[in-house]
Amino acid sequence: MFNLFKKVLGKTNEAIKEVAPNKKKEISKDEFEDILLEADVNYELVERLLEDLPENINRVQAFNSLISVFQYKADWKESDAKPFVEMIIGVNGAGKTTTISKLAYRYQDHGKSVILGAGDTFRAAAIEQLSRWAAKLGVPIVATQQGHDPSAVVYDTIESAKAKGIDHVIIDTAGRLHTQTNLSEELKKMIRVAGKAMDGAPHRKMLVLDGTQGNSSINQAKAFNEMIGIDGIIITKLDGTAKGGSVLSIADELKMPIWYIGTGEQPSDMIRFKANEYVNTILDEIFI
Numbered sequence: 001m002f003n004l005f006k007k008v009l010g011k012t013n014e015a016i017k018e019v020a021p022n023k024k025k026e027i028s029k030d031e032f033e034d035i036l037l038e039a040d041v042n043y044e045l046v047e048r049l050l051e052d053l054p055e056n057i058n059r060v061q062a063f064n065s066l067i068s069v070f071q072y073k074a075d076w077k078e079s080d081a082k083p084f085v086e087m088i089i090g091v092n093g094a095g096k097t098t099t100i101s102k103l104a105y106r107y108q109d110h111g112k113s114v115i116l117g118a119g120d121t122f123r124a125a126a127i128e129q130l131s132r133w134a135a136k137l138g139v140p141i142v143a144t145q146q147g148h149d150p151s152a153v154v155y156d157t158i159e160s161a162k163a164k165g166i167d168h169v170i171i172d173t174a175g176r177l178h179t180q181t182n183l184s185e186e187l188k189k190m191i192r193v194a195g196k197a198m199d200g201a202p203h204r205k206m207l208v209l210d211g212t213q214g215n216s217s218i219n220q221a222k223a224f225n226e227m228i229g230i231d232g233i234i235i236t237k238l239d240g241t242a243k244g245g246s247v248l249s250i251a252d253e254l255k256m257p258i259w260y261i262g263t264g265e266q267p268s269d270m271i272r273f274k275a276n277e278y279v280n281t282i283l284d285e286i287f288i
């Protein structure tokens with residue numbers, strides 16, 4: 001089977017090749033350190049990963065070390081609610097709108113119906129951009145004018161989904177308001193109102209992170225998590241950069257499930273994240 005991670009990690013693997021041009025059976029600790037740093041894994045984590053490894057490292061040892069980063073328990077509980085309501089959260093420019101179109105495409109591809117809620121009412125451009133995606137994908141959207149209450153959008157979108165028997169509700173949210181407090185209050189209200197429209201909603205609060213932003217995206221994630229509690233992460237824009245190792249730093253710092261990785265700008269450009277595949281794609285570049 002064609003390994004989709006190869007596409008995402010293409011540039012990262014090229015960078016690895018520059019540090020370690022020949023594949024080997026074993027590599028030294030120093031080489032492994034250079035490779036991980038080159039792939040943009042943060043320094044502190046690299047040091048920790050190397051700590052328990054021998055001077056010469058084989059593939060199994062390298063695998064066990066990297067995979068350990070993903071071995072944490074997440075709180076999120078699976079839900080088969082209908083509609084399944086999720087809120088998409090993140091700073092402007094992280095790739096929220098594009099990611100919503102990717103999720104909608106994916107659910108449709110699995111035979112599910114979708115409705116979008118244009119909950120970033122702070123910016124007219126966000127409403128327009130999401131409406132264009134909705135039209136392209138042929139999915140309904142609930143949208144109001146700029147400045148209207150986003151909680152009303154949440155309520156109406158869920159009500160509409162219930163009335164029409166739609167499977168998935170995907171709600172956009174603002175990435176920035178006048179102040180951080182405003183943003184926090186707005187998101188909390190949207191969550192409260194979702195719960196009023198449907199018991200248990202929102203079922204998933206998904207954070208979109210720009211994978212090329214390193215520590216700043218990790219800090220954003222922590223801020224959003226403190227505000228409202230995040231259930232999972234989607235990492236975008238790793239295609240075309242050599243920073244594929246940032247996934248390890250994100251997982252290590254946030255200890256939240258990574259659901260999907262964005263692999264480009266089109267609705268079909270998103271893959272389900274699998275830690276094993278991700279680690280093996282990197283190791284394929286290093287070991288025979």
Ligand SMILES: Nc1nc2c(ncn2[C@@H]2O[C@H](COP(=O)(O)OP(=O)(O)OP(=O)(O)O)[C@@H](O)[C@H]2O)c(=O)[nH]1
Binds near residue numbers: 175236239
């Ligand atoms: N290469 C690549 N580009 C992406 C990916 N996800 C989003 N983008 C691009 O990133 C840019 C920002 O994406 P948007 O979806 O507009 O981001 P947003 O968070 O809604 O940002 P605003 O519209 O500024 O609020 C766009 O040019 C997207 O095409 C990805 O996985 N890979």
